[in-house]
Amino acid sequence: MTMTLVWQSLLAGLANSFIYAMVGIGIAVIYKGTRIVNAMQGDFAVIGGMTAVFALSSWGLPYPVGFALGILAGTATGWLIDRFCVRPMMRRNAEEDAFLLLTIGLAFTIGAAVLYFAGRDAHLLPGLGGSGSVQIFGAFMPVHAIWLIVISLAVVFGLWAFYRWSIIGLSMIAASISADGAETNGIDVSRMRGYTFALGGAIGALAGILVTPLIAVSYQMGLGITLKGFAAAILGGLANPLGAVIGGLVIGVSEAMAVVGLSSGYKDVVALGIMLIMMVLMPNGLLGHAGRKGG
Amino acid sequence: MSAPILELNSVAHAFGGLNVLRDVSFAVPRGGIAGLIGPNGSGKTTLFNIASGYLVPNAGEIRLEGRAITRDSVPARSRAGLIRTFQTPKIFGHMTVAENVAMGLYMKTRSGFAATMFRGPAERREYRRIEAEAEAMMDRFGLLPLSKTRAGELPAGQQRLVEIARARMAGPKLLLLDEPSSGLSHDEVQRLRRWIEELAAEGITILLVSHDMGLMNVCQRVHALYFGKIIAIGTMADIQADPAVRDAYLGG
Amino acid sequence: MSRLSLWIVLSVLAICALPFVLERHSTELMIFAAFYAIAGLGVGLLLGQCGIVNLAQAFFYGIGAYASAYGTVVLGWTPALGMLVGVGVAGLIALAIGWPILKLTGFFLALATLGIGIIGTILFFEWDWLTGGTLGIGGLPPLSIAGFAFDTPDRFYFLAWGVALGLLWLAHNLTNGRPGLAMRAVRDAAPAVEGLGVDIHGLRIKVFVICAMLGALAGSLFAHYVSYVSVESFTVQRSIVFLLIPVIAGPRVVWGVVPGALFVTLVPEWLTGFGDIHQMLFGLVLVVVVTLLPEGLTGLPARLGRRVTR
Secondary structure, three states: OOHHHHHHHHHHHHHHHHHHHHHHHHHHHHHHHHHHOOOOOHHHHHHHHHHHHHHOOOOOOOOHHHHHHHHHHHHHHHHHHHHHHHHHHOOOOOOHHHHHHHHHHHHHHHHHHHHHOOOOOOOOOOOOOOOEEEEEEEEEEEEHHHHHHHHHHHHHHHHHHHHOOOOOHHHHHHHHHHHHHHHHHOOHHHHHHHHHHHHHHHHHHHHHHHHOOOEEEEOOOOOHHHHHHHHHHHOOOOOOHHHHHHHHHHHHHHHHHHHHHHHHHHHHHHHHHHHHHHHHHHHOOOOOOOOOOOE | OOOOOEEEEEEEEEOOOOOEEEEEEEEEEEOOOOEEOOOOOOHHHHHHHHOOOOOOOOEEEEOOOOEOOOOOOOOHHHHOOOOOOOOOOOOOOOEHHHHHHHHHOHHOOOOOOHHHHHHHHHHHHHEEEEHHHHHHHHHHHOOHHOOOOOOHOOOHHHHHHHHHHHHOOOOEEEEEEOOOOOOOHHHHHHHHHHHHHHHOOOOOEEEOOOOOOHHHHHOOOEEEEEEEEEEEEEEEHHHHHHHHHHHHHHOO | OHHHHHHHHHHHHHHHHHHHHOOOHHHHHHHHEEEEEHHHHHHHHHHHHHHOOOOOOOHHHHHHHHHHHHHHOOOOOOOHHHHHHHHHHHHHHHHHHHHOOOOOOOOHHHHHHHHHHOOOHHHHHHOHHHOOOOOOOOOOEEEEEEEOEEHHHHHHHHHHHHHHHHHHHHHHHHHHHHHHHHHHHHHHHHHHHOOOOHHHHHHHHHHHHHHHHHEEEEHHHHHHHHOOOHHHHOHHHHHHHHHHHHHHOOOHHHHHHHHHHHHHHHHHHHHHHHHHHHHHHHHHHHHHEEEEEEEOOHHHHHHHHHHHOO
């Protein structure tokens, strides 16, 4: 085993890290705004990726249009889920396990629907910036992966600014921390929840479109990608988008090392094992107390 | 002379830099009714949570009958005879009043998983005993007509009674009552007062927290808590006459 | 006699009479429904009594199936021994996993079980020296106990449903006795339950272990019945179907797993002409029931009745 191989594997792990981070960010956004852990976040990615694939290959639309359609599909799905599922459940004060069953059921349904309508095949999208690679210290990294990292960081920064400075962002947080308090201050809590789900859907779809040039999208990848994203989000403290990036890096890099050290079949075991151990030993994530309960 | 039933030695606790309890020490002697008063935010509920094990204090020591229990879990303290009620009654809303009261007997019964699944004769006997004892207790607290009602559908006052009946079923040596009179009508408070005296007469030591000065009259000894410190100890009359307490309540 | 017990007696009679009227294919379906009822009962106990969502049941189902397959085919054990080992191993693994993770609650616990389920699927796939990987293990002998072989569908039918109904009866007793009372109380006010001296963590571990053992027992019966096991039977999708079983009829009453198990067995059969659409339908049913019918599909008539009379 040469150093170059390790380095190459690390670079690949780095690109994966940001995919997990993006899914984790979506989970963090929805958790921050609704206190629901969304077990179908990965399926937003499948919806976004699949829509873009079909827009390009079946309908022959140009790349930017396909990109936009993918994000639109994710956003709309998020909003519809809130409108038709979450809202009636909130009205009858459903328990936490009911919301979990809901998102699990949605994940299962969307996976099955994609299988039914789009088939078993996995699809790839062309990368941003073409199919070229750049050489970094003797190892290759696709140009698309660099775009992926740049866009992810831009999303984290944008969200940070959104929650800190914009009225809607602040209202979304207020609505989740104390629904009654927000209501008396004139915030429409259920509309804010709708925005939160739409935003989560948009981020999920973006993650899906960005991952599809690197990993082919298929009907069955939703739950697996949700769990990796959840692992990233948990490590970062769950409600913190920046934390999800750090969590994503831990998961992605450990996976890459597992591939070099063990065999590629065990990389998910390593990633999920880290998640389980972290959940039990450090329930507030790597960044400490900022996590689960805080906003 | 036997050890006090409950002792707090130099207990201190802070929430994120805010010192809620600062060096609190006091002892509750065995038998009788002790009280704890203090304005909102003086740390009464925190003190209760620390005494009953829901919160581990930053510093200090708690003793039950002379034995240190500072690090014991909530169930371990309950088994040692320390039982509490909550400021907002924590009843089992989906269960009937009878089932709520029967739950109080959990520690005093032993049917495990296997015995319950196969319904052996011992399990059946024990089940009948639970039902009978719950019935007697409901009768005592005037809850018998409500035994089949879902506890969550009761008004707040009756939920409190359910909680107290359940706590009595658990056979406490020391019973901590957190604001038992809030949400009760005047008549209900009078009845509650009689029940508290009755429980004390049975040999249960009671530590009572309340805003209701009329109810606090049942206490033989009252501790006044102000900004995390005990500022006075004595009878209710002593406390009301104490200049430090008057300052705390009126002077601000 | 209450409404519920009347229903139970009628269903038991119907189950006893069925093999005499059904054709062979339908009897086979009903046998699968019994496996689903047993595995679903475990998930239902956790969900209905403790409020815990378990997404690792297919893993325990797999442990039972592989223990029987490896034990009887490779090691030459008797079927009863293989079954016993499978159930025991599943229980021990559940104990080892449950101890740490059952300190978690809600979403976190559910996603932890999902993680375990996925790890389990990967291990079944990777450890092909034990499981045969994608090729699987074939040639299991028919189940026989004390010399009596359950080698015809009718015999197996009575065995599977006898076991399922017996277990349902045990679970029914459990939920109506002292431990069941404590478990239901935990769902309403956990701090108060602790204050009455109940070791909640211990209770949850026991139910989790029971759930895993039921899963393994169902898996072992399944393996003997079809006489061939492979990885595809033990995926996370299967765990979600197990979860659907108690949800369909409302998880709080244990007998609800019988209609639930019939639903997940018979509906795909009716929809065979439409390809994979039954998966989508299962998902939609789960979503609709959770969103609109918290008491499950069986609560639907009562609900409509209320709406009409109001």
